Amino acid sequence: xxxxxxxxxxxxxxxxxxxTLNCSYEVTNFRSLLWxxxxxxxxxxxxxxxxxxxxxKSGRLSSILDKKExxxxxxxxxxxxxxxxxxxxxxxxxxxxxxxxxxxxTHLIIQP
Amino acid sequence: xxGVSQTPSNKVTEKGKYVELRCDPxxxxxxxxxxxxxxxxxxxxxxxxxxxxxADDSGLPNDRFFAVRPEGSVSTLKxxxxxxxxxxxxxxxxxxxxxRFTEAFFGQGTRLTVV
Numbered sequence: 001x002x003x004x005x006x007x008x009x010x011x012x013x014x015x016x017x018x019x020t021l022n023c024s025y026e027v028t029n030f031r032s033l034l035w036x037x038x039x040x041x042x043x044x045x046x047x048x049x050x051x052x053x054x055x056x057k058s059g060r061l062s063s064i065l066d067k068k069e070x071x072x073x074x075x076x077x078x079x080x081x082x083x084x085x086x087x088x089x090x091x092x093x094x095x096x097x098x099x100x101x102x103x104x105x106t107h108l109i110i111q112p
Numbered sequence: 113x114x115g116v117s118q119t120p121s122n123k124v125t126e127k128g129k130y131v132e133l134r135c136d137p138x139x140x141x142x143x144x145x146x147x148x149x150x151x152x153x154x155x156x157x158x159x160x161x162x163x164x165x166x167a168d169d170s171g172l173p174n175d176r177f178f179a180v181r182p183e184g185s186v187s188t189l190k191x192x193x194x195x196x197x198x199x200x201x202x203x204x205x206x207x208x209x210x211x212r213f214t215e216a217f218f219g220q221g222t223r224l225t226v227v
Contacts, residue, residue, distance in 0.1 A: 004154070041201055041221035043155070088154055099145050099171065100216075102154030 002027040002093050006103035014111050017079050021106045023089030024071040033072050034100065035063055036088040043088055046074070076108075084110045114138075116219035118204050124225045125194055133189040133222045137206030144187050145216065146179055147203040155203055161187060194226045 003026045013019055025033065032050045036043035047056045049065035049072060056063050060079075065072045076083055086107050090100035117136040125131050137144050142163055147155035157171040164184045172178075176194075181187040191198055201223050205216040 006154075036218075041203070041223070042218045043203070044218070045216070090154070099147065099157030099160055099168070100155075102147075102156070104152065104154050 002091065002101040004089055004091050004101050004103040006087075006089050006106050008106060009104060010107040010109070012109045012111060013079060015079060015081060017110075018075065018077045019079060019108065021074040021076075021087050021089075021108070022071065023073070023103055025089075025091045025101075026070065027091050027093035027101065029093050030067065031092040033065055034090045034092065035072070035074050036090065038086040038088055038105065039084075046087075079110045081110045081112055084108060116204055116206050116217050118202075118219035118222050120222060121220060122223045122225075124227060127194060127196060127226055129194055131191050131194055131224065133191075133202050133224070135187045135189070135204030135206075135219060137185065137187070137204070138217055139185075141206035141208055141217075142184070143207045143209060143216075144181060145205045145207075146187070146189050147205065149201045149203055149221070151200075158189070191224075194224075196226045199224055199226045 005024050007022045032048050034048045035046040037046055047063045052065055052067040060077045063074045086105040088102055088105045090102045092100055119134045144161040146158040148158055149155045159179050160168040161181045164181055176192045179189045201221040203218055203221045205218045207216040
């Protein structure tokens with residue numbers, strides 16, 4: 001059974017801090033790993049990673065994948081209160097269902 | 113439309129009743145997915161449509177759950193004889209390409225509460 005594990009499950013930091021969110025996975029047929037930000041109800045897409053060692057960057061957010069060790073990290077630098085959200089990691093494995101397998105998410109709270 | 117639209121945004125129903133949840137995907141998107149998200153959990157795959165047909169319904173929990181997409185656009189998720197355990201946020205997503213899940217756009221979801 002495909003599995004995606006995120007850590008920590010929750011994290012509270014102060015504005016301006018840097019955070020690193022972790023995602024490890026065990027899947028039968030890896031295609032890609034995706035990160036989403038979920039505020040209220042709708043997850044919004046952040047990154048899709050398919051190759052090891054290539055950093056994807058968007059503003060203060062960046063992410064990288066290690067396909068040998070089967071994990072990815074999401075970094076957020078100079079955090080702002082608007083970064084408070086649940087960050088979801090998902091893997092497209094195609095091994096079973098044609099959807100994504102999501103982790104439980106990391107609930108990030110940025111205090112002013 | 114500009115984004116994925118789901119209606120209603122909230123639905124409260126009594127145990128045993130029938131409910132329908134609607135998803136209007138982004139125009140031109142052929143792939144449509146339904147997910148269910150319980151409190152404190154990540155979204156859980158239910159069903160995937162490619163065009164009008166259900167390409168994969170392996171995530172539907174039991175035969176009380178059914179979904180259709182008769183014209184390859186709007187989809188309806190139908191739940192019969194609702195149970196309290198069905199309470200969750202039901203998310204719909206659409207993407208341009210089917211078969212490969214690349215970048216999908218999610219709707220705001222429908223929060224279903226069964227009392």
